[in-house]
């Protein structure tokens with residue numbers, strides 16, 4: 101009990117509905133904890149039941165439970181929430197217990213769980229437990245395995261967490277609308293033996309996408325392909341917290357994809373191995389070294405690395421359009437096109453809000469202060485210690501530092517590079533000087549037939 105209480109006390113933005121825990125213990129439905137902020141909450145160590153090493157949900161939190169005669173009882177409330185995607189932009193979503201995605205549910209292999217689901221949405225819902233092996237009637241497919249949960253009602257699901265691994269939960273009722281509104285969360289089932297698959301830091305987050313017109317607040321739920329907000333746990337850069345890691349820690353990152361497309365997630369400066377999916381753990385003999393892992397739709401990929409290279413390492417989706425925020429303007433490609441004042445004037449007559457930009461790329465936009473509509477973010481933004489970062493969407497940093505405490509997840513600030521280790525300008529490098537000094541661009545020798553082609557024998 102102590103560790104749960106001190107966690108709740110320490111974690112800003114985490115509150116509990118029940119005024120008296122004694123009253124809640126006596127009630128047949130457990131209290132519903134909820135979170136009021138999108139900040140990453142510290143790991144929630146188990147207050148009872150078997151020991152495990154808890155995960156850290158990026159810009160999220162884990163749901164406390166109560167133990168009732170050997171069964172872990174959780175309470176999810178499906179409700180309308182306001183989720184801040186990044187400072188300056190809030191989106192009206194549907195979620196669970198105050199946020200979207202909902203809180204991570206953590207349990208241990210072999211745990212019996214009872215999950216109460218209260219529906220305060222304006223329409224019926226249900227929850228499917230993706231990847232969990234359970235009896236058919238607990239699978240949450242509304243109309244097929246259970247009646248819909250009507251607005252204002254509470255249903256209960258009860259099953260055993262038979263296998264360890266990374267799973268998720270999401271609505272399985274009016275799915276197109278309810279998934280597009282954010283009704284999803286993660287489930288982490290820890291091995292019974294805490295030493296099995298043991299890591300020092302264990303991160304989890306979901307991939308989701310939304311179509312929110314700049315200046316509006318509600319995602320367009322009929323959208324199928326044309327999304328403009330690419331999120332890690334319903335946050336976009338620069339609103340995504342860094343993954344803070346102690347030098348030489350063994351690190352796991354669990355990524356679940358409930359968007360409409362695949363996301364190749366790339367980590368700089370390290371090689372990792374993919375160790376798990378939503379089907380369980382991958383045998384060592386089948387693990388491949390990678391530096392990018394593609395996370396297909398409706399799946400989970402967990403990868404592990406030894407963080408032996410200190411620094412600020414980019415962790416991002418490799419689809420370059422997914423590391424941008426919504427475009428507030430219709431942009432055409434003008435790279436290499438000289439835009440003289442005369443041409444700009446002529447175009448402006450035809451297109452009054454035309455902005456001359458992009459003739460040498462669009463990086464300059466990151467430092468332009470274009471007035472955007474209310475509740476919108478710059479397309480590319482962020483400021484690093486060397487200049488503008490020119491990113492948005494699915495982008496964050498893994499910050500690897502020596503000298504951190506075991507449980508220190510605080511942002512350590514920008515990396516202090518050892519002297520002489522940063523790429524820098526050299527003197528005499530201008531094209532003119534290079535020519536003057538006889539450093540010419542050398543044509544490589546023309547390729548010749550190798551001599552093995554059969555036409556040689558004619």
Ligand SMILES: [Cu+2]
Pocket residue numbers: 330362363364417418419422494
């Ligand atoms: Cu992507």
